[in-house]
Amino acid sequence: MPEKPVRHAKPIAVPPVAQSAKEPVLPLRINGKAFFHNGDPDMPLLWYLRDVLRLTGTKYGCGIGYCGACTVLVDGKAQRACLTPAKAVSGHEVTTIEGLAGNSELHPLQQAWIDEDVAQCGYCQAGQIMAAADLLRTTPHPSDDDISKITNLCRCGTYPRIRKAILRAADAMKK
Amino acid sequence: MQNYSRRRFLFVSAAASGALLVGWRGARAQALPYLGAREEAQALGAFVRIEKNGDVIIGARATEIGQGVKTSLPMLIAEELDVDWNRVRVEQLPYGYIDTDKGPSNKYGDQGAGGSDNIPSAWKELREAGATARALLVQAAANKWDLPKENLRTSSGQVIAPDGRTLGYGDLVEAAAALDPPKEPPPLKSPEQFTIIGKPTKTVDAADIVTGRAQFGIDAYLADALIAVILRCPQLDGTVDKLDDAEARKVPGVKDVFMIAGPKPDEPIDGALANGVVVLAENTWAALKGREKLKVEWKAGPWAAESNSALAAKANELLDKDADAVPVRKDGDFAKAYKSASSKHEARYEMPFLAHATMEPPGALVQVQKDKALLIASLQTPSRASQTISNLTGIARKDIEIRLTRAGGGFGRRLKNDFVAEAVQVAAKTNGRPVKLIWTREDDLRHDFYRPFGVHAMRAGLDKKKKVIAWSHRCAATPRNYRDSGMKSAPLYIGCIEPQDFPAGLVANLDKTFFPIASGMPRGWWRGPIHTFHAFAVQSFIDELAIASKQDAVQLRLDMLGPARKLQFGAPDDSGYDTGRLAGVLQLAADKIGWKEKRSDGHGIGIACHFTFGGYCAHAFEVSVQGKDLVFHRAVCAVDVGRPVNPLGLEAQMIGGTIDGISTALNLAITVKDGQVQQHNFPDYPLLRMAQAPKNVEVHIVESTEDPSGAGEIGIPSVAPALANAIYAASTVRIRKLPMMPELLRLL
Numbered sequence: 001m002p003e004k005p006v007r008h009a010k011p012i013a014v015p016p017v018a019q020s021a022k023e024p025v026l027p028l029r030i031n032g033k034a035f036f037h038n039g040d041p042d043m044p045l046l047w048y049l050r051d052v053l054r055l056t057g058t059k060y061g062c063g064i065g066y067c068g069a070c071t072v073l074v075d076g077k078a079q080r081a082c083l084t085p086a087k088a089v090s091g092h093e094v095t096t097i098e099g100l101a102g103n104s105e106l107h108p109l110q111q112a113w114i115d116e117d118v119a120q121c122g123y124c125q126a127g128q129i130m131a132a133a134d135l136l137r138t139t140p141h142p143s144d145d146d147i148s149k150i151t152n153l154c155r156c157g158t159y160p161r162i163r164k165a166i167l168r169a170a171d172a173m174k175k
Numbered sequence: 176m177q178n179y180s181r182r183r184f185l186f187v188s189a190a191a192s193g194a195l196l197v198g199w200r201g202a203r204a205q206a207l208p209y210l211g212a213r214e215e216a217q218a219l220g221a222f223v224r225i226e227k228n229g230d231v232i233i234g235a236r237a238t239e240i241g242q243g244v245k246t247s248l249p250m251l252i253a254e255e256l257d258v259d260w261n262r263v264r265v266e267q268l269p270y271g272y273i274d275t276d277k278g279p280s281n282k283y284g285d286q287g288a289g290g291s292d293n294i295p296s297a298w299k300e301l302r303e304a305g306a307t308a309r310a311l312l313v314q315a316a317a318n319k320w321d322l323p324k325e326n327l328r329t330s331s332g333q334v335i336a337p338d339g340r341t342l343g344y345g346d347l348v349e350a351a352a353a354l355d356p357p358k359e360p361p362p363l364k365s366p367e368q369f370t371i372i373g374k375p376t377k378t379v380d381a382a383d384i385v386t387g388r389a390q391f392g393i394d395a396y397l398a399d400a401l402i403a404v405i406l407r408c409p410q411l412d413g414t415v416d417k418l419d420d421a422e423a424r425k426v427p428g429v430k431d432v433f434m435i436a437g438p439k440p441d442e443p444i445d446g447a448l449a450n451g452v453v454v455l456a457e458n459t460w461a462a463l464k465g466r467e468k469l470k471v472e473w474k475a476g477p478w479a480a481e482s483n484s485a486l487a488a489k490a491n492e493l494l495d496k497d498a499d500a501v502p503v504r505k506d507g508d509f510a511k512a513y514k515s516a517s518s519k520h521e522a523r524y525e526m527p528f529l530a531h532a533t534m535e536p537p538g539a540l541v542q543v544q545k546d547k548a549l550l551i552a553s554l555q556t557p558s559r560a561s562q563t564i565s566n567l568t569g570i571a572r573k574d575i576e577i578r579l580t581r582a583g584g585g586f587g588r589r590l591k592n593d594f595v596a597e598a599v600q601v602a603a604k605t606n607g608r609p610v611k612l613i614w615t616r617e618d619d620l621r622h623d624f625y626r627p628f629g630v631h632a633m634r635a636g637l638d639k640k641k642k643v644i645a646w647s648h649r650c651a652a653t654p655r656n657y658r659d660s661g662m663k664s665a666p667l668y669i670g671c672i673e674p675q676d677f678p679a680g681l682v683a684n685l686d687k688t689f690f691p692i693a694s695g696m697p698r699g700w701w702r703g704p705i706h707t708f709h710a711f712a713v714q715s716f717i718d719e720l721a722i723a724s725k726q727d728a729v730q731l732r733l734d735m736l737g738p739a740r741k742l743q744f745g746a747p748d749d750s751g752y753d754t755g756r757l758a759g760v761l762q763l764a765a766d767k768i769g770w771k772e773k774r775s776d777g778h779g780i781g782i783a784c785h786f787t788f789g790g791y792c793a794h795a796f797e798v799s800v801q802g803k804d805l806v807f808h809r810a811v812c813a814v815d816v817g818r819p820v821n822p823l824g825l826e827a828q829m830i831g832g833t834i835d836g837i838s839t840a841l842n843l844a845i846t847v848k849d850g851q852v853q854q855h856n857f858p859d860y861p862l863l864r865m866a867q868a869p870k871n872v873e874v875h876i877v878e879s880t881e882d883p884s885g886a887g888e889i890g891i892p893s894v895a896p897a898l899a900n901a902i903y904a905a906s907t908v909r910i911r912k913l914p915m916m917p918e919l920l921r922l923l
Contacts, residue, residue, distance in 0.1 A: 040427065043460040051402070051458040056394035057387015059583070061534055062616040063463075066857045069534060097387035110385040117377045117823050120831050121241030122384035123391060123534040123583030148866035153857065155534045155584050156241045157834025159865045160872055161827070 026090050030055070031099025041087035046070045048086045049096060057097035057126045061153070068152030071127040072096050078134035097126035100133060109133055112169035120156035128152050132166045141170060195348035196221040197308040197356075198234075198282065222252055222268075222283070222301070223308045229332060229345030231258045234268040236283035237293045238554050239380075240585030241831070242887035243824035244293045246379045250820060251297055254371040255305030255363060257329040258344070265379040270557035270577035279558075279572060286579070287556040289590050289700065291788035291885025294820060298882055303360045308351075310361040315350035316342045366818065366880065375823035380581065390580045392553030393613070395540045400609040401430055403601045404462040406469050407451035407622050410850045411695035412440040412476030414450045422468035423454060428461025432469070435600050440477050443660035444697055446567065446596035448622050453601050459613055478695030478850040483628070486692055486847075487525060490630040490651035493690040494523070500649075500688050501667050504674040507684035512645035516636025520723055524633070524712040525912040526652075527844035529626040529701055532860060535583020536619040537594035542609035543602040547574040549609070550598075553582030555589035563592045567599045586835075587700035591624050620860055621852040624699025625845055627653045627671055629692070631712035636684075641724045643735060646682040648672065650709065651690035657698050667691050670698070673705045677713060677757070677786065680742045681735050696847060702835070703888035706787040707895070711840075711913065714783035714896030719909065728900070729765045729782060733758050744786070752786045756815050756877075760784055760793040763813035763875055768795035774904070777801075778808055781900025785892040789884025790816040791877075794833065794897035796869075800906045803920055805841070807869035814874065816889065817881035825886050829874040832890020838863030840895035841916045 026037040030053065037048060049055040049072070058081055061069030065080035072081045073095040101107045106114075109129050119125045131150045139146045147163050154162070198221035224232040233252050239245035249265045271282040285296050309329055316334035317324035319342065326337050333341045366372075383389035408414060420432040437450040452469055456462035493499055513519060539552035541564075548570050554560050557577045565572045582589060598612040629652025636645035655670025656662035662669065668689035679685060701707065717735075721728035739755020761784040765771075768780055777799045784793035797809040812829045819825045842861050846853045854860045899910045908922045 039458070040460060043458075047458060047460040050394075051396075051460070054396060055387070056390070056396075059391075059535070060393065060613075060615075062857050064616075064856055064858075067534070067616075067862075097385075101386070106382075106386070110382075113385045114377065114381045117381065117827065119378055119381060119384045120243070120827055121239075121534065121584045122378075122380065122389055122581060125384050126387045129385060144870060151864055151866075153534070153862045153864065155532060155586075155835070155862055157831035157838070157863075157868070158827070159834060159863075159868045160830055160870065162865065163870060 026087055028086065028090055028094065029092070030094045031096060037086050042085045044082050045072065045084040045086055045089055045094065046081035049081060055096050055098050059123055059127060061124065061127070067124070068131055069124050069127040071130040071152060073130055073133060076134070076137055078131050097130060100129065107133070108172040109136070109165070109169040112165040112172065115168060116161045116165040118158050118161040118165050120158055124152060124154045128154065128162055132162070132169070135166065136170055136173065140173065142166060194227065195223070195225045195308070195311070195352045197223040197304060197311070222304045223256060225308070225344050225348050227345050227348055229262070229343050230264065231256070231262060231332065231344070232264045232266055234283070235265050236268045236271070236286050238286060238288045238557065238579055238582060238585075239267070240288050240555060240582040240589065242288065242293070242828065242885075243378065243821060244288070245581070246376055247294060247821045247824055248297050248301055249379070250371050250376060251301040252305035254369055255302045256309050257331070259331040260371050260376065262332065267579050269579055270561060272558070272561055272572050272575070274573050281558065287558060288585055289555060289587070291790070291888045294883050294885045295789060302363050306361040306363055307356055310357050311351040311354050312344050312347045314354055315347040319347070319350065372820050373818065373822065376821045377823065391535050391583050392540070392551060392580045393535055393538050393583070395551040395580065396611070397540065397542065397609040400540060400611045401455045401457065401605060402459045402462045403453055403455050403598070403610050403612045404466050404615070405435060405451040405453050405597060405612070405618070406466050406471060407449035407618065408437070408473050409621060409852070410473055410475045411478035411481065413850070414474045414476065415452060415471060416474040417472040418452055419470035420452070422470070423465040426456070426461055426465040426468060428457040429454060429465040430457065431455040431604075432465070433604065435597065438658070442658065444593065444658045445660055446563065446593065447600060448593040448697060455601065455605070455610070462613065463615070475850060476695070481695055481850045482848045483527075483846045486628055486653070486694060487630065489692050490690070491523070493651045493692065494630060494632045494649055499690055501691065503668050503672055503687035503689050504679060505686050506679070506682070509645050509647050509684045509686035512684035513634065513636040513647070516645055517639045518637045518724060519634070520637070520720055521632070521634040522716055522719055522911060524631045524715060526629050526631070526708055526711065527846065527913055528628045528696060529839065529843060530620050530623040530845050530854070530860060531586045531588035531701060532620065532862065533582070533584035533586060533588050536614040536616060537588065538612050538614050539595045539598035540609060540611045541595070541598040541602045542607065543568055543570070543599060544607045546570060547576070548599070549576045549578075550595060551578045551580065552595060553580055553589060554592070555582070555585045555587070556592065560592045560595045563596050564599050567596060568603065586702040587704065588623065590700050616856045620845070620854045620856065623845070624697045626701035626704065626708060627655050627698050628694065628696070629653065629671055629708065631709060633712055633716040635716070635720055637720070637724055641726055643678070643682050643720065645684040646678055647686040648709075648713070649688045649690065651692055653694040653696060653698060654691045655698050655704070657694070659698075670700070670705055672709055675742070675744050676706070676709065678735055681737065681754075695850065703787060703891045706785060706888070706892035707836070710783070710785045710892035711895040711899070714785065714893060715899050715911070718781065718783075718896070718900040718903065729761060729770055732761055732784065750789070756791045757784055757786050759877060760791045760813040760815050763877065764793035764795040764811050767811045767813065767873060767875055768797060768809060770795070777905055779901050779904025779906065781897050781902065781904050783893040783896035783900060785889070787892060788888055790814065790886060790889030792829075792889045792893050794893040796897050796901040798898070798901045798905050800902065800919070800923070805902065805916070805919065810869040810872045812872055812874045812890065813877065814886070814889065815877035815879055816886045817879045817883040819876055820883050822876060825876060826874045828886040829890040830872040832888070833872045833894055834863060834868050836891040836894025837868065837898060840898055840913055841867075842914050844914050
């Protein structure tokens with residue numbers, strides 16, 4: 001039988017993809033842990049997270065930074081991982097959906113997303129939550145127009161519940 | 176859909192842990208009574224697994240594409256099992272192929288996602304599966320207490336005796352697993368007894384989704400899998416003329432480059448969609464970089480001259496000349512009635528090709544070994560994927576393992592398995608090493624099975640009392656059955672115009688005719704396929720009729736629908752459509768939007784309704800046109816899909832259908848020029864963003880005791896016409912060509 005796929009993007013049960021040992025090693029910090037990337041330093045963070053670390057919560061959607069499915073936080077700021085070369089985040093703190101809650105079980109946004117039952121197919125939602133995390137960092141009490149600044153795409157049309165979830169999380173974080 | 180043997184047997188057995196398993200297996204041994212005899216269960220092959228500690232695990236059989244069936248179908252089982260939903264864990268079942276005496280079957284029943292039929296097909300059979308498990312547990316308790324089972328009742332995972340004694344299901348699993356299943360399906364609950372069905376229930380995978388743990392097809396990895404990307408010929412049915420892969424092979428991590436064959440022109444597209452060049456690499460980035468370095472000269476195929484403008488011209492020419500007509504339906508005598516009508520009206524509506532643009536693009540992880548194969552992918556028809564693999568490899572279907580994941584959207588795209596075929600073709604060259612095929616967004620938009628392109632020519636005649644006495648709907652379109660081996664015998668009009676849809680049966684003199692247009696664009700089903708395609712024309716035209724004849728647009732529809740009665744829809748013995756229920760949602764949407772209230776300040780309201788897949792829906796919008804912007808003030812959706820299984824999920828489907836409908840109607844079109852799709856990525860196929868969407872969609876669910884129908888598609892067909900009608904009311908600009916925004920800006 002072939003090996004089963006990694007079901008959860010938790011600590012890796014599968015060895016990372018072999019990279020050329022000739023490349024210089026690139027130190028990275030992701031979700032509070034140190035990693036050393038020994039492949040192409042231009043590899044987009046998206047593919048480093050997915051193919052190498054198997055942190056698959058960060059999704060591919062368009063590859064041109066338009067749809068936001070790959071949104072991660074770099075030093076707390078939302079950034080499209082598909083356009084971010086790995087080398088650009090060396091020396092910075094990267095947070096992915098898997099690390100958003102830190103030591104808690106769930107970030108208030110994640111809880112709000114569950115409470116509002118936002119997800120349909122669910123594919124874009126990690127990126128939506130990361131974009132919302134950045135929004136609440138700069139705008140703890142967002143207006144409708146503030147929320148409208150999130151440009152992440154959702155093909156299922158969950159936007160109304162995303163709005164509700166962000167307001168709910170903002171409320172929860174105030175308390 | 177493949178015609179599976181409907182005969183299946185429930186089995187009961189004990190797992191190694193002592194857990195009770197209740198599942199199905201195929202009708203292999205004819206001698207067995209209904210509901211079958213004891214059999215050793217497969218590891219995961221069960222709908223219900225109850226552990227000795229009382230944990231209840233329910234298997235979800237259907238492919239979850241965002242329509243909520245991973246939640247709603249297990250709810251049906253849990254209801255009859257009578258367990259506490261909060262203590263249920265739901266697990267995705269794999270594809271359940273089995274060989275039977277009567278041919279291929281599936282031990283879980285239908286696992287596909289199409290035609291909104293998951294809920295209706297599961298409504299009886301999955302409740303029976305739950306009821307059977309409960310009957311066994313009750314019998315086990317009856318034996319233990321030496322009481323008649325009729326005196327016992329169940330609640331929240333316990334069997335309760337008349338004197339108040341209780342036994343938890345966990346305490347009964349060993350005894351229950353030793354019992355033979357009942358010969359007849361046990362009686363089902365009456366709806367008053369429901370504790371789970373009808374209760375708003377959250378997505379079972381919600382916590383996994385928001386923490387990034389949920390697995391989609393693209394998230395599957397095998398340790399030594401190679402990543403494949405394909406450069407496909409951009410021209411319809413074009414071929415590789417010259418390939419220079421020297422630079423591509425120099426990219427570190429690139430392992431191999433080779434060509435892959437698409438279908439031959441005019442042969443069915445059952446496998447890969449296009450000729451192309453495969454780049455195999457150690458990781459996605461290397462594969463993509465390698466692909467960029469390919470130097471390929473393409474040879475144009477037979478469709479090198481195809482363009483949207485030529486298709487539109489051809490459609491209008493056919494409609495003008497009434498040439499190459501394929502009759503769809505004729506009632507009475509349209510020509511005569513139209514001639515005698517006191518007022519005559521006509522309009523044409525143009526629909527573009529559409530791509531599915533699932534947020535998760537197609538892709539597949541495949542391993543092909545000598546006598547077995549493995550597929551992990553986001554699918555809508557695992558049965559056809561299994562067939563595809565078997566056809567290409569010769570491996571018996573029972574030796575093909577298919578693991579199902581959540582799918583990042585479906586919308587009909589994954590009813591095709593071209594991406595599976597591609598991955599299998601690639602994996603055939605890797606000596607058993609698994610291959611993970613990645614599609615980029617550019618691949619996805621340029622290589623889809625598009626919703627057909629077409630023009631609807633509508634005519635109607637009204638008598639002196641303003642009653643519609645003649646109705647003609649002629650549709651010139653690229654037939655849906657183009658190179659689809661599964662639709663070889665289907666009439667040309669299937670997928671573009673529906674003989675029985677509104678107002679068929681309601682206008683005495685009715686003519687529906689189809690005119691096929693040749694095109695090389697691959698075609699497929701697109702969410703609510705026929706219905707989104709023609710309801711725009713029908714429901715816009717009704718609005719135009721109402722305005723031209725100075726009638727109320729809601730009342731005109733109600734007059735046409737007439738008294739509540741059932742009209743035939745589908746086969747004569749199908750349940751048909753109920754004009755009263757369609758009138759009901761229309762009236763409800765009208766009431767909620769405040770149809771009779773005059774709008775000022777440039778606001779306009781528009782309404783439309785539609786019936787399909789057993790469901791009834793109406794939309795009403797209040798909009799204004801401000802400069803070059805369309806502003807939504809209100810969005811109302813009224814829906815009747817019978818008894819809602821999960822109202823929270825149903826509301827989500829309606830919100831989603833409404834926004835998908837708006838997104839598509841306003842901005843989306845696939846165009847073709849010089850035999851090539853012109854769109855590349857989201858900037859030129861711009862799905863609606865949050866800022867452009869209504870902030871809220873007011874969903875009103877009709878209370879109903881009818882058996883439930885699916886809700887994945889009914890939320891979209893009435894959106895575009897309601898919106899066009901609202902835009903007209905706000906601006907007096909009538910939009911007859913989709914997408915709307917370019918038309919609106921052109922006409923303003």
